[in-house]
Amino acid sequence: MPKLIVDAHRLAGPVPFDDLPVDPRPDLDRLGIARALVTHTLSLYSDAEAGNDALFALGDPRLVPVPVVVPGVPGACAPATPDAVRAWGVRMVRLCPERHRFDLTGPVALRWLAALGAGAAPGPAVAVDLDETSTAQLRTLAERLPGLRILVLNPGYRRLRALAELMAEAPGVRVETGTVNTQGGVEWLAERFGAERLVFGTGAPVADDCGPRFLLDHLGLTPRETDLIAAGSLERLLGGRP
Amino acid sequence: MILDAHGHVGTWPDFLIPDPTAGGLVAAMDRIGVTAMGISHLLAVGPDAGRGNRLALEIAERHPGRFGVWQVYNPHHRTPLSLDGVWGVKLHPDVHQCRLDDPRYDPVWELGLPVLSHGQTDSPWSDPEQFATVAARHPDVPILMGHTGLWPSGFARAARLVAGHPNVFLEVCGSKSTGRWIARLASLAGAERVVFGSDACFLDLRIGYGRVALAPLAPADRALIQGGNLARILGPRLP
Numbered sequence: 106m107p108k109l110i111v112d113a114h115r116l117a118g119p120v121p122f123d124d125l126p127v128d129p130r131p132d133l134d135r136l137g138i139a140r141a142l143v144t145h146t147l148s149l150y151s152d153a154e155a156g157n158d159a160l161f162a163l164g165d166p167r168l169v170p171v172p173v174v175v176p177g178v179p180g181a182c183a184p185a186t187p188d189a190v191r192a193w194g195v196r197m198v199r200l201c202p203e204r205h206r207f208d209l210t211g212p213v214a215l216r217w218l219a220a221l222g223a224g225a226a227p228g229p230a231v232a233v234d235l236d237e238t239s240t241a242q243l244r245t246l247a248e249r250l251p252g253l254r255i256l257v258l259n260p261g262y263r264r265l266r267a268l269a270e271l272m273a274e275a276p277g278v279r280v281e282t283g284t285v286n287t288q289g290g291v292e293w294l295a296e297r298f299g300a301e302r303l304v305f306g307t308g309a310p311v312a313d314d315c316g317p318r319f320l321l322d323h324l325g326l327t328p329r330e331t332d333l334i335a336a337g338s339l340e341r342l343l344g345g346r347p
Numbered sequence: 348m349i350l351d352a353h354g355h356v357g358t359w360p361d362f363l364i365p366d367p368t369a370g371g372l373v374a375a376m377d378r379i380g381v382t383a384m385g386i387s388h389l390l391a392v393g394p395d396a397g398r399g400n401r402l403a404l405e406i407a408e409r410h411p412g413r414f415g416v417w418q419v420y421n422p423h424h425r426t427p428l429s430l431d432g433v434w435g436v437k438l439h440p441d442v443h444q445c446r447l448d449d450p451r452y453d454p455v456w457e458l459g460l461p462v463l464s465h466g467q468t469d470s471p472w473s474d475p476e477q478f479a480t481v482a483a484r485h486p487d488v489p490i491l492m493g494h495t496g497l498w499p500s501g502f503a504r505a506a507r508l509v510a511g512h513p514n515v516f517l518e519v520c521g522s523k524s525t526g527r528w529i530a531r532l533a534s535l536a537g538a539e540r541v542v543f544g545s546d547a548c549f550l551d552l553r554i555g556y557g558r559v560a561l562a563p564l565a566p567a568d569r570a571l572i573q574g575g576n577l578a579r580i581l582g583p584r585l586p
Contacts, residue, residue: 122500125527136561262522262550263362286522288375288548293365315526319557323378 107321107328107335111140111347112314114232114258114281114306117163118146118156125310130167132309136318139336140167140347142232142306144199148173153183153205161193169347171232174198175205176217187220190229196343197230197256203237210245218250230254230342240267247275254342255279259308262287265294272298279342281306282334283317291334292325300330304339349381349556350574350585352491353463353520353544354414356406357389357399367548369406373413375552379560382574383413383585384547385463387437391419396426404432412586417463422451428458434584435461435489440472447477448484456485461580463518466492468501475505482512489514489580491542494521495532502528506535513540516576520546520555526562529572538568542576 148156157172175183202209222228307314391399396419407414417437422445495517496505509515545555
């Protein structure tokens with residue numbers, strides 16, 4: 106059993122295609138998960154800014170906000186400027202290039218992301234669902250902004266070869282474990298890239314939390330490695346305990 | 348007793364399986380307490396059912412009591428089938444591009460053994476509606492609907508379509524399944540109609556079983572889903 110478990114990928118709010126819990130806390134309690142990094146569903150399925158407002162209104166330290174950023178020219182972005190993102194003071198933001206139809210490695214997004222890391226304090230890490238981009242795009246992003254800390258959400262189990270190439274070429278990339286769901290896949294990545302590159306996260310309640318949570322208790326890794334995946338790697342990624 | 352209704356050994360062309368071995372499966376089964384798993388060899392699901400079935404039987408012999416064999420029937424190759432020493436027959440209408448309700452599967456139904464078939468909502472080959480069709484034609488053959496149709500958007504429909512066919516069971520493995528959906532299926536269809544499967548080594552056994560172990564289920568329902576139902580279906584075929 107890991108000492109501390111933090112889910113790096115959780116949703117709060119309603120979804121249009123199912124009847125799922127809008128409040129993640131009862132499931133976190135049931136599964137022994139101390140905290141979760143949370144994005145509001147309104148940001149994904151309605152309006153990014155409305156979702157971010159709802160997210161900040163949750164006001165529970167167990168639910169660490171991961172607001173959605175939409176880089177763009179004035180009038181096409183959310184929030185209005187990179188400075189507004191920095192003013193949030195969050196340690197991770199989420200980008201949805203496919204859903205919000207922007208170019209993750211285009212000049213505008215690169216300028217925004219560079220600006221987020223340009224202040225005296227470290228900028229936020231960025232989380233991107235692999236279904237919203239490609240390993241090639243993420244590799245380009247990491248090459249163009251080598252200081253950027255990237256968490257790949259929902260990597261799945263069918264793209265291990267491409268994911269391994271990305272992790273080999275881009276040391277700032279970390280990977281969420283919840284959907285690495287082929288036999289021994291998490292151990293395979295840990296042996297090659299280190300447990301400090303792997304982060305427990307689920308994507309619940311749309312994706313499953315029970316299986317990935319059970320896996321944490323039964324990994325064929327050392328207790329130290331399991332603790333890293335359960336919470337320690339995320340803490341390092343964010344520059345402190347979430 | 349935990350019984351896994353849906354397992355595989357071997358490699359698959361679409362992606363890397365880090366540990367495709369029977370030894371790796373046994374180690375994982377021991378780690379989490381799975382008594383036995385029904386397997387088909389992925390070579391048999393693919394191009395060579397005859398050789399793949401022989402490999403699966405050899406694996407079962409090497410690990411007594413740990414593996415049952417779902418012998419794959421390829422309708423194009425008219426794979427020879429055995430009545431003895433197996434759990435039943437595995438069909439994969441999508442890989443073989445032959446609809447589940449196609450008469451070319453008649454030799455399988457005539458055998459009368461339990462059948463585990465891939466099921467996939469909206470697939471022209473294995474939509475849950477076809478399970479209802481073949482279940483009505485062969486009411487004495489236990490039929491496990493693999494993945495309960497695979498996509499969460501079709502789970503409730505799959506349960507509804509086979510509600511009147513008590514010989515059809517909903518097998519729950521799949522990368523999009525959730526513990527919440529397994530509990531919902533138990534409510535929709537009755538826990539006695541829901542069967543645990545993992546799809547390991549294709550998928551990770553621990554994640555598959557974890558969905559059942561941590562799903563919001565009553566203990567009696569969990570016991571049925573994780574082994575009781577399959578033991579009842581297999582009867583004396585289970586060692």
